[in-house]
Amino acid sequence: MRRNQGCNPLEHLMARRQFLAGTAAGAVGMGVLGTHAQADQLKREDKRILQVFLQGGVSQLESWDPKPGTVHGGPFQAIPTSVPGIHISELLPHIAQRMHHLSIVRSINIKINDHEQGRQFMEKGRRVGDFPYVGAVASKYLTPADSELPGYIHVSSRGLTDVAGGAAFLGAKHGQLKLEGIQPPGNLAAPVGIDALADASRDQLRLQFNQRFVQRRSKALTEAYDASYQQAAKLMSRKAMFEGQASQQDLDRYGTHDFGRYCLLARTLLENGAACVKVTHHGYDSHAENFNFHLEQLGEFDKPFCMLLDDLKARGMLESTLVVIYSEFGRTPTVNVRYGRDHWGTAWSIALGGCGIQPGGVIGKTNDTGTAVADREVDAGHLFHTYLQAVGLDSTANHDLQGRSIPIGDPAAQPIKELLA
Amino acid sequence: MTPENPAQAAVDVNAIDPTQTHQVAEFKHEIALTTLRVDPTDRFAAAGAEDLDVQLWDLASGARRTLSGHKSWVRSIDFSADGNRMFTACWGGVVNVWDTSQAKPEPLQTIRAHQGSARFVRVSPDGQHLATCGNDLLVRVWNLADGKLVHEFSGHTRHVYGVDFHPQGKHLVSQDLLGGINVWDLESGTHQQSIDASVMTGYDNKFAADMGGARDMQFKPDGSQWASAGITKVTNSFAGVQDPIIVLFDWETGQEVKQLKSADDNVKGIAWGVRYHPDDFIIGAIADKSGKGELWFYKPDEEKAFHTMKLSSAARGLDLLSDNRRLAVAHADGHLRLYRMTAPSPAQATATETSG
Numbered sequence: 001m002r003r004n005q006g007c008n009p010l011e012h013l014m015a016r017r018q019f020l021a022g023t024a025a026g027a028v029g030m031g032v033l034g035t036h037a038q039a040d041q042l043k044r045e046d047k048r049i050l051q052v053f054l055q056g057g058v059s060q061l062e063s064w065d066p067k068p069g070t071v072h073g074g075p076f077q078a079i080p081t082s083v084p085g086i087h088i089s090e091l092l093p094h095i096a097q098r099m100h101h102l103s104i105v106r107s108i109n110i111k112i113n114d115h116e117q118g119r120q121f122m123e124k125g126r127r128v129g130d131f132p133y134v135g136a137v138a139s140k141y142l143t144p145a146d147s148e149l150p151g152y153i154h155v156s157s158r159g160l161t162d163v164a165g166g167a168a169f170l171g172a173k174h175g176q177l178k179l180e181g182i183q184p185p186g187n188l189a190a191p192v193g194i195d196a197l198a199d200a201s202r203d204q205l206r207l208q209f210n211q212r213f214v215q216r217r218s219k220a221l222t223e224a225y226d227a228s229y230q231q232a233a234k235l236m237s238r239k240a241m242f243e244g245q246a247s248q249q250d251l252d253r254y255g256t257h258d259f260g261r262y263c264l265l266a267r268t269l270l271e272n273g274a275a276c277v278k279v280t281h282h283g284y285d286s287h288a289e290n291f292n293f294h295l296e297q298l299g300e301f302d303k304p305f306c307m308l309l310d311d312l313k314a315r316g317m318l319e320s321t322l323v324v325i326y327s328e329f330g331r332t333p334t335v336n337v338r339y340g341r342d343h344w345g346t347a348w349s350i351a352l353g354g355c356g357i358q359p360g361g362v363i364g365k366t367n368d369t370g371t372a373v374a375d376r377e378v379d380a381g382h383l384f385h386t387y388l389q390a391v392g393l394d395s396t397a398n399h400d401l402q403g404r405s406i407p408i409g410d411p412a413a414q415p416i417k418e419l420l421a
Numbered sequence: 422m423t424p425e426n427p428a429q430a431a432v433d434v435n436a437i438d439p440t441q442t443h444q445v446a447e448f449k450h451e452i453a454l455t456t457l458r459v460d461p462t463d464r465f466a467a468a469g470a471e472d473l474d475v476q477l478w479d480l481a482s483g484a485r486r487t488l489s490g491h492k493s494w495v496r497s498i499d500f501s502a503d504g505n506r507m508f509t510a511c512w513g514g515v516v517n518v519w520d521t522s523q524a525k526p527e528p529l530q531t532i533r534a535h536q537g538s539a540r541f542v543r544v545s546p547d548g549q550h551l552a553t554c555g556n557d558l559l560v561r562v563w564n565l566a567d568g569k570l571v572h573e574f575s576g577h578t579r580h581v582y583g584v585d586f587h588p589q590g591k592h593l594v595s596q597d598l599l600g601g602i603n604v605w606d607l608e609s610g611t612h613q614q615s616i617d618a619s620v621m622t623g624y625d626n627k628f629a630a631d632m633g634g635a636r637d638m639q640f641k642p643d644g645s646q647w648a649s650a651g652i653t654k655v656t657n658s659f660a661g662v663q664d665p666i667i668v669l670f671d672w673e674t675g676q677e678v679k680q681l682k683s684a685d686d687n688v689k690g691i692a693w694g695v696r697y698h699p700d701d702f703i704i705g706a707i708a709d710k711s712g713k714g715e716l717w718f719y720k721p722d723e724e725k726a727f728h729t730m731k732l733s734s735a736a737r738g739l740d741l742l743s744d745n746r747r748l749a750v751a752h753a754d755g756h757l758r759l760y761r762m763t764a765p766s767p768a769q770a771t772a773t774e775t776s777g
Binding site for chain 2: 056068069071074075076077157158258282283285286287288289291292293295296297335336337338340
């Protein structure tokens, strides 16, 4: 289904379900999603996204699309899950018990085998161009106005440079705030000798300077600057959130290693109003020792992720939180001479669930040896539309940028409708 | 009478000389091999592969039998002293027992040895027991007569990669991913000693993961030492960039005695095999990240290998035949090759010259 460019823009402001339900769908002529009352309604619905990025390219054969006993199947076996008929790798025993919360897409072909290009495509839903990441779009359209946290927060132990935090033309306010693990950003405390009154006074002075500066220059020049101050102010007021000690009970469940603590922080951030939290788990680029490394890495990933999933469910948040487990690509079916699998964007998988997603399903399939997509081929463009529609955004609408209209999702791609609840 | 070719007459093709190691036989499988073992009577060579089967070759005739019964790749193999029983451990945690005298062997017994991979299997010197280790962090000892568990040793904190019996049969040594070595007393059923072999592990900072483990272990026949094969100096293990290493340990003290490394700094990969030779040298089998390999020949009192033989395909397993002249190597190209550590026979030398 192509985007219907003949439609009134308003129709695209609301998700399909909401539009059909008639929630304020009769209004016309109000085309700016970010300022519109209906967009505000979406924000009040408090929907959010949790991205778990398995950096380097998790092997689909060792995770979501196992093919034991086949020529490229590797040494691991498939295990049944809580959904009859769906089997996943034995390396994910905890997820297997919670498969009824998730669905799998097994037919991704992005035609890219490069880390950076693959990652950009998976984040932006477009192969080329300066477009915002999913997280930045969520920040813009899902962050409540009174949110006390930046909209898009990334918890990672290292690396992964994102230009403008992935915000592109949405502005720095919606760029990714990257946290180095569970450590709070630096300099959250006011300098010694500056009390709250003095701090407010100097901020007032800064704003006055800004106003004079802006009178003769483009407003955009100060927006990024202001956004940084606003983010910093929000974080300073919530500094205690980072300083809180995880309970022993949580540590027993999530584990004491980095990824367990990242998942605990993600829970806190989501509970406190972040529109998109991305947690990166490194270490899947296994050109050598693929099987031992997947044993180690997925062994570390499986349980903490499930504890987070359980907690979202128990707190009534899973229905309003889209959960996506993804990589920049998968890994080759062929095992190389180092017991490794190499980059493979041709036929691989992700898993997702929660808000707006039909759980317990499998979309598409690969052939018997995993070397090609056999049914329902999709790419990152389709996934991008699907994510946004799952959280109630019409991905076929436009970003309205003071006179410029830019399609939110790639007009050449469509959502995976059978995956949407 | 004067020989027609005095040079040929001078060649002793039975004198062990590793510097003249050459290939004498080749057995082909269609899939990359993962490990091998030669039975103590030199009748059979068995290999695991990146499939679910075991390949069992008759070394005299070259005849091959394919043994099916595992549901995962075979990681380790051992034989009874008479060669009539074979024990195979797989990534699925199962150890199968086979009768090698059968035309089409099927598992006589299946032992659910470990949760997760069973990484190593070894028969005790008296032939009564089997030692296994695996991803459940356990080392287990089984009674071969009835398949019952005799000992279960816990204490490793990461996956246990290798285990071997001391030749006197009263102790076991096991080594895990992080280079933790434990010595277990089989008479008392207790932990006797912990040894640090952290030189054989490394944390890959970029990818946030550990690399290491014993990929092969063997005691010196007199029991005074054991050797462990694996890796050191992790640089980028996700691309296979670390140094292969064999470390020798003194049995009495538990101290490291010597580190054996490649003479070529460009060789990066894993040492997958080690054997003590009765003539007091040590043989190592290496897989380079390029897909090629090396055989190392080291004298214990010398700093560098006295000979290195380049291999066209990475080595994934090594064994020494009981004639002490031939080596069996499992290769990543699917071949099991026999190499002879002597001068080539005149016929072989002529054939090599002709083909060359």
